[in-house]
Amino acid sequence: xxxxxxxxxxxxxxxxxxxxxxxxxxxxxxxxxxxxxxxxxxxxxxxxxxxxxxxxxxxxxxxxxxxxxxxxxxxxxxxxxxxxxxxxxxxxxxxxxxxxxxxxxxxxxxxxxxxxxxxxxxxxxxxxxxxxxxxxxxxxxxxxxxxxxxxxxxxxxxxxxxxxxxxxxxxxxxxxxxxxxxxxxxxxxxxxxxxxxxxxxxxxxxxxxxxxxxxxxxxxxxxxxxxxxxxxxxxxxxxxxxxxxxxxxxxxxxxxxxxxxxxxxxxxxxxxxxxxxxxxxxxxxxxxxxxxxxxxxxxxxxxxxxxxxxxxxxxxxxxxxxxxxxxxxxxxxxxxxxxxxxxxxxxxxxxxxxxxxxxxxxxxxxxxxxxxxxxxxxxxxxxxxxxxxxxxxxxxxxxxxxxxxxxxxxxxxxxxxxxxxxxxxxxxxxxxxxxxxxxxxxxxxxxxxxxxxxxxxxxxxxxxxxxxxxxxxxxxxxxxxxxxxxxxxxxxxxxxxx
Ligand SMILES: Cc1ncc(COP(=O)(O)O)c(C=O)c1O
Numbered sequence: 001x002x003x004x005x006x007x008x009x010x011x012x013x014x015x016x017x018x019x020x021x022x023x024x025x026x027x028x029x030x031x032x033x034x035x036x037x038x039x040x041x042x043x044x045x046x047x048x049x050x051x052x053x054x055x056x057x058x059x060x061x062x063x064x065x066x067x068x069x070x071x072x073x074x075x076x077x078x079x080x081x082x083x084x085x086x087x088x089x090x091x092x093x094x095x096x097x098x099x100x101x102x103x104x105x106x107x108x109x110x111x112x113x114x115x116x117x118x119x120x121x122x123x124x125x126x127x128x129x130x131x132x133x134x135x136x137x138x139x140x141x142x143x144x145x146x147x148x149x150x151x152x153x154x155x156x157x158x159x160x161x162x163x164x165x166x167x168x169x170x171x172x173x174x175x176x177x178x179x180x181x182x183x184x185x186x187x188x189x190x191x192x193x194x195x196x197x198x199x200x201x202x203x204x205x206x207x208x209x210x211x212x213x214x215x216x217x218x219x220x221x222x223x224x225x226x227x228x229x230x231x232x233x234x235x236x237x238x239x240x241x242x243x244x245x246x247x248x249x250x251x252x253x254x255x256x257x258x259x260x261x262x263x264x265x266x267x268x269x270x271x272x273x274x275x276x277x278x279x280x281x282x283x284x285x286x287x288x289x290x291x292x293x294x295x296x297x298x299x300x301x302x303x304x305x306x307x308x309x310x311x312x313x314x315x316x317x318x319x320x321x322x323x324x325x326x327x328x329x330x331x332x333x334x335x336x337x338x339x340x341x342x343x344x345x346x347x348x349x350x351x352x353x354x355x356x357x358x359x360x361x362x363x364x365x366x367x368x369x370x371x372x373x374x375x376x377x378x379x380x381x382x383x384x385x386x387x388x389x390x391x392x393x394x395x396x397x398x399x400x401x402x403x404x405x406x407x408x409x410x411x412x413x414x415x416x417x418x419x420x421x422x423x424x425x426x427x428x429x430x431x432x433x434x435x436x437x438x439x440x441x442x443x444x445x446x447x448x449x450x451x452x453x454x455x456x457x458x459x460x461x462x463x464x465x466x467x468x469x470x471x472x473x474x475x476x477x478x479x480x481x482x483x484x485x486x487x488x489x490x491x492x493x494x495x496x497x498x
Pocket of ligand 1: 305
């Protein structure tokens with residue numbers, strides 16, 4: 001076959017100042033040309049001497065690239081006759097535009113792009129150059145960095161077998177003990193360490209529970225509005241969700257006369273309804289437990305938001321009230337410490353512990369043992385209690401600063417009231433706007449909030465924004481809220497003109 005030297009050379013572009021060495025660049029570009037079919041099989045490549053002269057690189061650069069491509073089956077050299085593109089890869093090169101199936105229905109239900117793979121990448125979680133009032137954000141500056149570093153260092157260099165092998169699928173035993181002490185003390189669960197399984201945050205617990213407890217098609221009751229990623233975990237298993245409204249006593253029970261089959265599972269946030277912030281009344285708690293018993297259904301109690309309390313005492317968990325073992329409690333260190341450490345737990349009825357541990361190790365393996373060991377010490381040496389005391393004071397002050405700034409700069413647009421716990425207030429819009437559009441408009445101006453509309457299942461809700469206060473310093477709050485007001489004005493002006 002005729003040499004492809006001219007065409008090949010025109011397609012090569014090597015950059016001396018790039019981070020990647022020249023031989024890797026040459027290798028990568030030749031490989032792409034072969035894989036995409038632009039260098040068909042049997043093509044004879046220019047000699048190394050020609051490439052050296054034309055590309056202005058050393059012989060070793062060309063030889064290294066050729067050797068690597070030959071080792072991987074892309075090139076073949078014939079003694080005394082030059083180097084050719086091998087048939088192995090190039091005959092399989094796609095000749096037509098790429099056509100691939102869309103995501104599965106379950107995949108599409110959980111993907112921000114729907115079934116389509118070609119859409120834009122989702123927005124960065126915490127973009128730089130922004131004011132973030134994102135509801136789940138904690139104060140990074142308050143993270144107990146020195147203590148955490150010391151505790152990690154204590155375990156990081158360990159040559160112990162348990163620290164260097166696969167971790168126990170139930171979690172590191174000392175951490176299970178420390179978590180049991182903590183939840184019994186702070187949340188009145190009344191569990192043993194054997195009932196605690198360590199997870200990579202609440203999200204992993206929801207995913208495992210969805211696989212373990214539900215078959216595709218089983219109905220799940222969720223709060224409407226309710227926590228988004230918990231709901232998506234159930235939907236991603238092919239389970240339809242049925243939203244129940246939230247009133248002044250918490251989530252309302254589903255109308256049992258209205259539906260053919262009862263839901264197999266209900267996912268609730270009794271301590272502090274997410275996102276509205278309502279504490280479920282004792283009477284409603286009793287009704288939900290009776291509902292689970294009557295229908296043979298599970299209740300997943302999402303208790304991720306209850307320790308950061310500024311006034312009053314949280315009511316104990318449903319788990320602690322449930323004698324019939326229908327309740328599973330999910331907790332997380334994302335808000336009390338930081339979401340980046342990805343540690344949480346699931347507290348289960350005894351007979352669910354082993355099935356959960358097996359499913360959990362298939363779905364995600366336990367979290368890194370070194371992190372679990374550091375968290376064990378963090379809990380058992382009292383650092384978490386100290387950190388909670390500090391952050392409660394800090395967040396209470398940040399909430400006050402936020403409400404004051406809203407009062408001064410945004411009161412004609414939103415109405416917000418003090419909350420007793422959690423990391424966000426509800427900013428109810430005074431005008432009947434689409435809150436998703438408002439949040440997008442603010443984001444375009446570099447100010448990030450979550451719109452209530454994204455938490456809805458089917459109900460129409462009054463428009464509101466969740467406005468997080470934990471991530472913004474008290475003395476910066478007036479400026480940050482000022483930016484929100486300015487972004488809102490700009491968005492409104494743009495809307496008025498279009
Ligand atoms: C109510 C609620 N549940 C669950 C989660 C998820 O927690 P994790 O980060 O542990 O997955 C959050 C996080 O913001 C939350 O607010």
